[in-house]
Amino acid sequence: SKGGVLDRGYVGHYTRTAQAGQAGNFALAGHRNTHGEPFRRIDRLxxxxxxxxxxxxxVYTYTVGKRLARTAPSDSGVIAPVxxxxxxxSAGYSxxxxYLTLTTCTPEFSSRYRLVVWGQLTAMRPR
Structure with missing residues (x-):
């Protein structure tokens, strides 16, 4: 839940999305202002x-491929398997x-919209 993870300064994993390194979409959410700001500079990616x-x-490396500067909080397609x-x-993959999806609120200090950054897995190495 938001209060249990995001508001404590952590990055949250969207339930029902893939785990890191798995086929599909590994989707994460985090605050960019307040609560630890784990996605503070996400807009610079x-x-x-x-x-x-x-x-x-x-250790997984994802390479940023696409961004969506603004969408509605209800736009669930951004965390779909594709x-x-x-x-x-026109935004996203087909x-x-x-995939890796990072989402956060935008504009700063507002929760009106969501900023989305997408990447694709490009490397993996065991620990």
């Missing part, structure tokens, strides 16, 4: 930037893959 996710068993906006249908 650009195509080609790398995001590293570490688990107990492996992530694609239900509102801005083929199955190994």
């Amino acid at each position: 650009r195509s080609g930037d790398r995001i590293t996710v570490e688990t107990r068993d492996a 992530p694609r906006s239900n509102i801005t249908t 083929e199955p893959g190994y």
